[in-house]
Amino acid sequence: MLEAPAIAALTILVLALFVGVEVITKVPPLLHTPLMSGSNAISGITIVGAILAAGSDNGTTATVLGFVAIVMATINVVGGFLVTNRMLAMFKKK
């Protein structure tokens, strides 16, 4: 059986999926590429876990894996948000 925290997280997951569908379906095809790069950046949120893995007292293996994860997640966060910003700035009206 699932314990309470898992049920709470599952509840959040399901509700967030509904919010996601509502919000994303309103993004016009015009902006689908920035949507993808922007969501790349958001999936870089895993950096939170990477920081905890690398910085906590969890053994050498965890520190090394955490370091690699931080590098990759930061590339996503920084690269994703910057390139999205660069693209969106190009969309101009007549």
Next chain:
Amino acid sequence: MSLSPTVIQSAYLVAAVLFILGLRNLSSPKTAVRGNQLAATGMLIAIVATLVNGAIVSYTVIIAGIVVGSLIGAVLAMRIEMTSMPEMVALLNGFGGAASAFVASAELLGAQETGAELAGIVPFAIAASVLIGSVTLTGSLVAFAKLKELVGGAAVTYPGQQFVNGALGIAVLGLAGMLMADTGNVTAFYGVVGISLLLGVLLVIPIGGADMPVVISLLNSYSGLAACATGFVLDNSTLVVSGSLVGASGLILTQIMCVAMNRSLGNVLFGAFGAASEEGAAAAAGGQDQGNVVSYTPEDAAVIFSNAQSVIVVPGYGMAVAQAQHAVRELTDTLAESGIDVKFAIHPVAGRMPGHMNVLLAEADVPYDRLVEMDEINPHFPETDVALVLGANDVVNPSAREEKGSPIYGMPILNVDLAEHVFVIKRSMNPGFAGIQNPLFFKDNTMMIFGDAKKVVISLAEAVRNY
């Protein structure tokens, strides 16, 4: 410095809200820049909240990682050409998935080292994160290599392919089950990692270049799902929320792409569309009998363009390959200056990723109100004087509407053939990616201009100016 868990959790909540608001602001190009900034602010808040967490004992490794990652990310973001955005997104999908898999692995191996107990849903979440993240990593790298043409774009197939993939799929699920039953089972862990990495490669190689919009969207979704699973590992709701948002986004885009190709996801993933098929070659050869192809010069075309009142340009991947978008903008500016109504018709699967054409044209300073979606522009073709097809093929193939036997029958297309005149700029008469002949080229109102898209458009613009 360390803050109370309540403050940290509240900061995570703020971050999640900012992500949602950020995505909501992407609903219009006017608010989109702000949306991106909101999401970035949310990320900063989440990162800072994590850094001041009492569990962190050493900052050296963290800061080193952030510095290295920021440098690579910033250079990538600033240097990347807009034509290469699909490659960049493919790479970021892979990194996102891999980062999540690394975090889950760190949790598992760390627990083995320190003797901590992993209970409840955590073993399942670790297995899911490692599996999805690893598949995303290698799948994305193969997609990247195909997009960058480091390897051939054609679908790679061999006898028994489905069987091999199926067997590996069952094996990886079995090993994941063993890992969940005993999180100390190192062999099972490395087995899951290894087979997942292999599966990522094997699942993407049979998918052809033109189906990349679907693959990239799907891998985008996977990278979100991996983050979501990692959220369960760490019992962190921001990861769960953000991962679900990205997962939903990728799935919606996947579905939009499939609908735009009139194919099921299963057909895209396992149908090996675009493998060199004899049928396609036969159809192409049969096309010889369809009628005469009339070849024109840019100067001939200039006469018709100059007398037109409305022009619709239909860009395709060929425009990106020829880097013709700036030349196209100059041509359309010239036309617009002489009072001609100019629009661009954008098919959802034009290009190598969702929305690719819009970004290329925006970069070339085409105002976005000239970029019109398929459903909106299709009713206007019959009243349009000239349709200019530029490096697009299958998305303007009338067989999709008329020929029941055609492999692309039923696929929504841009009805360019209904315009009074159609100009098609093309390198040669080679059939498109799918190897399907295009009757559009043989229609009476269609005029072909053969040559490199960029050169033809430049001489066309010049001819129109001199007319």
